[in-house]
Amino acid sequence: MTAQALEQRDYAVVIGLEVHVQLETATKIFCGCSTEPEEDEEPNTRTCPVCLGLPGALPVLNEGAVEAAVKIGKALDADVAEDTRFHRKNYYYPDLPKNFQITQYDAPICADGTLEVSVEGERREITIRRAHLEEDPGSLQHKGGSIDSAEYTLVNYNRAGTPLMEIVTNPDFRSPKETRRFLSKLEEVLEYLGVFDASRDGSLRIDANISLVPEDDVDDDGTIPESALEAANRTEVKNISSHKGAEQALAYEVTRQKNALQRGRAVEQETRHWDEGRGVTVSMRSKEEEKDYRYFREADLPPLQVAHWKAEISIPELPDARRERFREEYGLDAESASKLTSRKAVADFYEDVASQFDPDLAATWVADNLLGELNYRDMTVDDVTGRLDEFTRLIELVAEGEITTKNAEETVLRQMLDEGDDPETIIDREGLGKADDDEVSQAVEAAIEENPDAVEDYHAGEGGALNFLVGQVMQKTGGSADPGAVNGLLRDRLDG
Numbered sequence: 001m002t003a004q005a006l007e008q009r010d011y012a013v014v015i016g017l018e019v020h021v022q023l024e025t026a027t028k029i030f031c032g033c034s035t036e037p038e039e040d041e042e043p044n045t046r047t048c049p050v051c052l053g054l055p056g057a058l059p060v061l062n063e064g065a066v067e068a069a070v071k072i073g074k075a076l077d078a079d080v081a082e083d084t085r086f087h088r089k090n091y092y093y094p095d096l097p098k099n100f101q102i103t104q105y106d107a108p109i110c111a112d113g114t115l116e117v118s119v120e121g122e123r124r125e126i127t128i129r130r131a132h133l134e135e136d137p138g139s140l141q142h143k144g145g146s147i148d149s150a151e152y153t154l155v156n157y158n159r160a161g162t163p164l165m166e167i168v169t170n171p172d173f174r175s176p177k178e179t180r181r182f183l184s185k186l187e188e189v190l191e192y193l194g195v196f197d198a199s200r201d202g203s204l205r206i207d208a209n210i211s212l213v214p215e216d217d218v219d220d221d222g223t224i225p226e227s228a229l230e231a232a233n234r235t236e237v238k239n240i241s242s243h244k245g246a247e248q249a250l251a252y253e254v255t256r257q258k259n260a261l262q263r264g265r266a267v268e269q270e271t272r273h274w275d276e277g278r279g280v281t282v283s284m285r286s287k288e289e290e291k292d293y294r295y296f297r298e299a300d301l302p303p304l305q306v307a308h309w310k311a312e313i314s315i316p317e318l319p320d321a322r323r324e325r326f327r328e329e330y331g332l333d334a335e336s337a338s339k340l341t342s343r344k345a346v347a348d349f350y351e352d353v354a355s356q357f358d359p360d361l362a363a364t365w366v367a368d369n370l371l372g373e374l375n376y377r378d379m380t381v382d383d384v385t386g387r388l389d390e391f392t393r394l395i396e397l398v399a400e401g402e403i404t405t406k407n408a409e410e411t412v413l414r415q416m417l418d419e420g421d422d423p424e425t426i427i428d429r430e431g432l433g434k435a436d437d438d439e440v441s442q443a444v445e446a447a448i449e450e451n452p453d454a455v456e457d458y459h460a461g462e463g464g465a466l467n468f469l470v471g472q473v474m475q476k477t478g479g480s481a482d483p484g485a486v487n488g489l490l491r492d493r494l495d496g
């Protein structure tokens, strides 16, 4: 085939996500087993007849999961149902001991929501089709290869029955990058709601649907008619467990589908598997259709009335609102406000500090110094929330002139994090108390006396000489003098 023969049409990228979020409840959704994996736990130990699907075992709905679902619905500005119900989704796969998953079908707990993301400065509203409750299946471990080549597979039901919220977006994304933005925004919101633990492995799992729609079918205002969406063959990529994974898997699919179309081949409508290690998607099976699942009502669970929960449950201020408020109330720039509000614990910590100091000073200490040092150590603000008092004392010691900013940042804060000591202990141990005036004047005299060449250079107008002498004084005082003051003292002495 010659290059001219390749079909050179333009396509719009169309993506819709199904995001599975593990809800942070103490126990599983239909039984009393713990959801919290213990360290080095044995497989198939955190289980009971209900989550193992033994005959006759009856599910009892965990009210914590419903509360979390209502919070998510409110945060996504969705319609939260007054009444809802559960269905059985039938499929045969070893991760599902009952051979059906209890999920929701025609009456999801939430529908029609939105989440705004900003992509390269442009605000995009992603609409949410539905969000429903369901149980997590068990997990499979493929041995001696990956999913398509393993010699055998082990099944662990410890995860089975963990409450999941499946959030399904409309096909509103126009690039892989937008999905990544959406996922981090969603995670921020979930974390603010206190319904989600991002540090738990596999707590966010994504199915990404993607198709290429001919640009000719896109309306002038950028919308794509339902008919064009339905006509486009899409693939559904499974096994994505990170924001970055979503972006990479989708970028791979864009290229793969474009190549097929340009060569005049159709894109197969199929389910594909993201192989993170190899960075490719592989075909798994033709896509199942709704009728394959033989949905029917879950008769072991009564219909659920949500109305009273809906009325009683309130949600906290969300990241966007808090960011705006930080800008207005504390006069922070956009970058600091963003940094300080992306996690609720950070924002709370900042507000505690800002209530005691100048908001700008507090922002420098929390956003730049503290977060920087925590990040470097793979720690988070959760590791220091109990040490707010020590942290504010450190800022106070600097403000009162007891220690220099440099020593506070480079020695005291670092040792607070590394050794867990309080600021005073470190200052005593390291002899960082600010040098008193006598000590500094003595050091100034000594530096001048010991460095006649530098003094001569200074008088000859050589700029570097003064810096050199300041350095000498700092050294003599163990870094405990204030460099600006030393500079002034030296000038006075040399010019006087």
Ligand SMILES: Nc1ncnc2c1ncn2[C@@H]1O[C@H](COP(=O)(O)OP(=O)(O)OP(=O)(O)O)[C@@H](O)[C@H]1O
Binding pocket: 014, 015, 016, 017, 018, 168, 169, 170, 171, 172, 209, 210, 211, 228, 229, 230, 232, 234, 236, 288, 289, 290
């Ligand atoms: N043309 C399209 N291109 C990309 N994504 C699409 C397209 N049409 C629909 N989607 C997305 O596919 C996702 C799932 O769609 P839908 O719920 O209709 O069916 P499904 O994938 O068959 O369901 P399930 O995954 O439960 O089997 C949604 O996120 C939707 O936004």
Ligand SMILES: [Mg+2]
Binding pocket: 103, 134, 166
């Ligand atoms: Mg599902």
Ligand SMILES: [Mg+2]
Binding pocket: 018, 207, 236
């Ligand atoms: Mg799907």
